[in-house]
Amino acid sequence: MRSPAGYLQVSAAFTQGQAASRRHVRRTARLSPHVEKAPCAARLQHQRSAASHERVIPQVGALSPHRGAGWGGCWTRSAASCYFLHVSAATPAETPSGARRIPAGRKVELASYVNEHGQVSVTQLAKHFQVSLDTIRRDLDQLGTDGVVIRTHGGAMSPSAVPRIETAVDVRRRMQAGAKDVIGELAAGLVADGSAVMLNGGTTVLAVGRALRDHRDLTIATNNLLLSSELNPAAVRDLCLFGGTVRHSSQTTVGPVVFRSGLTGGEVDVQCDLALIAVGAASLEGGYSGSNLSEAAMMREMMDRASEVAMLVDSSKFGRRMFAQVAELGGVDYLVSDAPPPADMARALAEARVEVVVPAS
Numbered sequence: 001m002r003s004p005a006g007y008l009q010v011s012a013a014f015t016q017g018q019a020a021s022r023r024h025v026r027r028t029a030r031l032s033p034h035v036e037k038a039p040c041a042a043r044l045q046h047q048r049s050a051a052s053h054e055r056v057i058p059q060v061g062a063l064s065p066h067r068g069a070g071w072g073g074c075w076t077r078s079a080a081s082c083y084f085l086h087v088s089a090a091t092p093a094e095t096p097s098g099a100r101r102i103p104a105g106r107k108v109e110l111a112s113y114v115n116e117h118g119q120v121s122v123t124q125l126a127k128h129f130q131v132s133l134d135t136i137r138r139d140l141d142q143l144g145t146d147g148v149v150i151r152t153h154g155g156a157m158s159p160s161a162v163p164r165i166e167t168a169v170d171v172r173r174r175m176q177a178g179a180k181d182v183i184g185e186l187a188a189g190l191v192a193d194g195s196a197v198m199l200n201g202g203t204t205v206l207a208v209g210r211a212l213r214d215h216r217d218l219t220i221a222t223n224n225l226l227l228s229s230e231l232n233p234a235a236v237r238d239l240c241l242f243g244g245t246v247r248h249s250s251q252t253t254v255g256p257v258v259f260r261s262g263l264t265g266g267e268v269d270v271q272c273d274l275a276l277i278a279v280g281a282a283s284l285e286g287g288y289s290g291s292n293l294s295e296a297a298m299m300r301e302m303m304d305r306a307s308e309v310a311m312l313v314d315s316s317k318f319g320r321r322m323f324a325q326v327a328e329l330g331g332v333d334y335l336v337s338d339a340p341p342p343a344d345m346a347r348a349l350a351e352a353r354v355e356v357v358v359p360a361s
């Protein structure tokens with residue numbers, strides 16, 4: 001098996017000899033997935049060193065590495081037993097601090113491959129790029145840290161591909177995390193102390209919950225099962241959870257936007273000052289939309305019970321349309337995002353008198 005360019009190339013060879021020597025060679029060979037076995041010319045190998053740039057250093061009873069253009073070692077337990085190890089001078093690119101970095105060419109190709117296929121496994125990538133599983137894991141860890149891909153258990157996902165499928169909430173929490181934090185802070189700026197706020201499910205709403213840490217005396221009604229863990233208890237006077245069927249994939253409840261009286265069992269009419277609604281897509285023609293019909297209907301009901309509505313949409317969702325429409329593009333009071341919308345959407349929002357709330361440029 002040939003080693004990929006830019007990585008350590010390891011050759012291990014041995015001739016017949018004592019069993020202990022063979023066991024040591026096998027143990028050593030297992031240290032690298034890129035191992036080549038070839039006939040050993042024993043100690044006279046050094047005669048060809050000028051042509052191959054390899055050198056054999058005889059040493060009895062031990063293997064002693066010597067670094068340089070090529071380094072190796074030879075140890076002998078008997079005249080008929082020899083072990084030879086060669087490592088080329090080619091090593092992975094390193095930063096000045098010594099931390100390994102992905103070669104630029106493969107980094108681009110790896111990111112492009114993940115983006116093209118949407119979701120891939122470590123095994124699939126290792127086979128395609130002809131490198132080891134550990135190499136791919138390290139590469140994906142770095143690309144995940146850089147925000148180029150979404151690192152998942154056993155592989156990676158493209159951020160642009162995730163909204164096409166129903167994705168587990170723990171994966172979506174890592175998607176566009178910086179953008180969600182920006183949206184959370186901006187949305188929290190629309191909330192007044194002492195007000196009543198409705199929030200739907202979704203991980204963007206969790207960022208809003210964290211950003212409300214300095215508010216006080218809030219009444220919050222939600223169907224988001226994870227929101228309570230993100231809220232500062234000092235900020236909330238009452239936290240009310242809408243009942244219904246639990247959707248495990250999104251950690252939300254789906255049902256009517258009502259509460260029932262504990263005394264009479266009748267419905268209690270509720271109204272809030274502001275509804276903060278996070279959606280999966282926003283476009284000029286399709287307005288605001290989501291992937292689940294029941295959740296979209298519940299979002300619409302929350303909007304109907306609010307004096308003002310702010311739609312929370314990160315910029316990666318602009319220009320997209322999903323299955324169930326929640327509202328027309330101009331059917332809200334605010335659009336909160338981490339970046340301005342495309343020009344055609346911006347014109348339509350301005351004509352509908354929707355205030356676009358984005359970070360100051």
